[in-house]
Amino acid sequence: MTLREAEVALEGAGIKTGAFDVLIMAEEASGCSRASLLASRGEDISHEAWFCRFYEMLQRRLRREPLQYIIGKWEFYGRSFTVTPDTLIPRPETEMLVDFAVKHLNPNAVVADLCCGTGAVGISVALEVGCRVICADISQKALDVARQNAVKLGAADKISFVLADVLAGDKPDGEFDMILCNPPYVRSGDIDTLEPELSYEPRLALDGGDDGLLFYRAVTKNYADKLKPGGGFVYEIGYDQADDVKNIAKEHGFDCDVYKDSSGLQRMVVLKKTNRNEK
Numbered sequence: 001m002t003l004r005e006a007e008v009a010l011e012g013a014g015i016k017t018g019a020f021d022v023l024i025m026a027e028e029a030s031g032c033s034r035a036s037l038l039a040s041r042g043e044d045i046s047h048e049a050w051f052c053r054f055y056e057m058l059q060r061r062l063r064r065e066p067l068q069y070i071i072g073k074w075e076f077y078g079r080s081f082t083v084t085p086d087t088l089i090p091r092p093e094t095e096m097l098v099d100f101a102v103k104h105l106n107p108n109a110v111v112a113d114l115c116c117g118t119g120a121v122g123i124s125v126a127l128e129v130g131c132r133v134i135c136a137d138i139s140q141k142a143l144d145v146a147r148q149n150a151v152k153l154g155a156a157d158k159i160s161f162v163l164a165d166v167l168a169g170d171k172p173d174g175e176f177d178m179i180l181c182n183p184p185y186v187r188s189g190d191i192d193t194l195e196p197e198l199s200y201e202p203r204l205a206l207d208g209g210d211d212g213l214l215f216y217r218a219v220t221k222n223y224a225d226k227l228k229p230g231g232g233f234v235y236e237i238g239y240d241q242a243d244d245v246k247n248i249a250k251e252h253g254f255d256c257d258v259y260k261d262s263s264g265l266q267r268m269v270v271l272k273k274t275n276r277n278e279k
Contacts, residue, residue, distance in 0.1 A: 001051075003041040006058055013062050021067050022058070028071045029054035064196035077124040081149050086141035088182075088205040090120040093261045096268045097180050097234050098124045100259075105129045109177040112136065112226070114166050114219060117205060119146030119159070121180050126150075126158040134172045136164040139204060166215065169222040177228050182236040183215030184208045212238055216245050220252050220271065232272035239265040 003022050010018030026037050030050040045051050060070050068074040068089045073082055076090035077098050083089055098121060107130035113122030116135035126133040137143050143161045150156045164170035185208040208214050237245055242258045249256035254271040261267035
């Protein structure tokens with residue numbers, strides 16, 4: 001088998017990123033550089049010491065298991081985070097939340113990262129800003145992964161981890177300058193229609209209720225009193241949810257600004273209390 005043949009196999013399985021995936025798996029299995037692997041992609045690798053490991057990874061990818069779970073890690077905001085099937089896979093568009101926090105916070109800030117998963121958002125903010133962060137999630141297994149990432153990346157002294165069900169209104173102690181949240185926002189009825197890779201991700205981290213807005217309603221209502229004066233919510237949203245989240249914000253006395261991602265899709269909203277004295 002050659003790497004090129006592996007690429008063809010993935011592409012035949014409907015995986016558009018076949019060439020990239022093969023390169024990453026071969027790099028992980030062999031320890032060789034990407035440059036050397038690219039230069040030898042037409043050579044037979046069947047007798048290489050690392051072939052069996054690579055072939056096992058290839059078979060998992062052919063079953064549409066996400067590449068990130070296969071290699072057990074993924075990059076977010078320039079750092080490598082441990083990723084497991086107990087956590088949602090960090091995605092590039094979520095870096096917008098970190099960008100916003102870095103721009104608007106100082107080292108004295110206190111931040112909450114709700115529905116934290118791997119801890120990618122909260123850990124990145126803690127390291128970039130130098131502030132204190134509370135990471136909260138309903139899944140103890142996800143919190144264990146987040147804690148592992150914090151230790152690995154040198155952020156353990158800046159972060160506390162709290163097991164919390166945000167839908168039930170479980171609240172960490174203290175008040176926050178900013179509450180960051182990338183919640184489950186896929187409509188329940190849409191989950192089974194998504195690409196096969198998403199079936200491997202925890203449904204708990206995807207399912208936003210019948211209309212996908214369950215968590216925006218709950219967090220905005222239940223955590224408003226946890227914001228310091230001038231503080232706000234920063235949410236990731238689905239590409240078609242901006243108007244609905246604006247309505248939720250208005251209902252609870254918040255202004256809502258919408259931000260687009262690099263693809264031009266509405267991807268992030270920032271909620272701050274309406275200052276009626278300025279109207």
